[in-house]
Amino acid sequence: MEIVSRMMDGSLPYKFEDGQAGAPVPGPPIRRDEKIEHLQKVPVFEGCSHRQLRALARITGVIDEPAGKVLTRAGEPGTEFFLIVDGTARAEVSAEKQVRLGPGDFFGEMSLLDGGPRSATVVAETPVRLLVIDRRNFFTLLTEIPRLSHTLLVTLSRRVRQAEQSLKG
Numbered sequence: 001m002e003i004v005s006r007m008m009d010g011s012l013p014y015k016f017e018d019g020q021a022g023a024p025v026p027g028p029p030i031r032r033d034e035k036i037e038h039l040q041k042v043p044v045f046e047g048c049s050h051r052q053l054r055a056l057a058r059i060t061g062v063i064d065e066p067a068g069k070v071l072t073r074a075g076e077p078g079t080e081f082f083l084i085v086d087g088t089a090r091a092e093v094s095a096e097k098q099v100r101l102g103p104g105d106f107f108g109e110m111s112l113l114d115g116g117p118r119s120a121t122v123v124a125e126t127p128v129r130l131l132v133i134d135r136r137n138f139f140t141l142l143t144e145i146p147r148l149s150h151t152l153l154v155t156l157s158r159r160v161r162q163a164e165q166s167l168k169g
């Protein structure tokens with residue numbers, strides 16, 4: 001978390017894709033303390049100190065979306081990673097396969113990792129509150145939070161295994 005800590009104390013400048021230093025991810029204004037409360041609810045950030053959570057709060061957006069909202073659309077380019085704080089969403093992986101995602105789950109990592117289009121349409125099933133992290137900060141977080149990298153790898157392995165099983169079956 002050294003880099004994230006340095007982003008927080010200002011000793012390391014950070015930039016978003018548009019080159020705007022320190023610009024917040026678009027979203028409604030929200031108090032920093034409230035944002036930290038949301039971050040604390042996400043299991044992958046459990047080991048973070050309060051200081052590190054404050055750094056995360058600077059690079060994370062919080063958005064609320066209504067039930068029925070399409071959050072990612074299959075085939076479109078993707079530039080953001082999402083973590084669900086409250087509510088549930090449905091990943092429409094194929095005509096036969098839908099996967100429910102709930103609090104603590106994440107989506108949108110695949111397009112960021114390989115640069116390809118969104119692999120599935122993800123729709124809010126209920127009103128959802130999401131943490132949003134853009135591509136550049138996503139890669140910083142992967143480096144700085146080993147737990148996030150580990151969880152991503154486990155999740156991706158599970159999805160490959162499930163996909164292979166459905167091809168066989």
Ligand code: CMP
Nearest residue numbers: 078091099107108109110111118119120
């Ligand atoms: P991405 O391809 O960026 O956008 C759609 C997202 O749906 C994808 O990242 C994953 O986060 C998620 N997704 C794709 N396939 C599955 C699956 N089999 N189970 C759960 N989530 C999935």
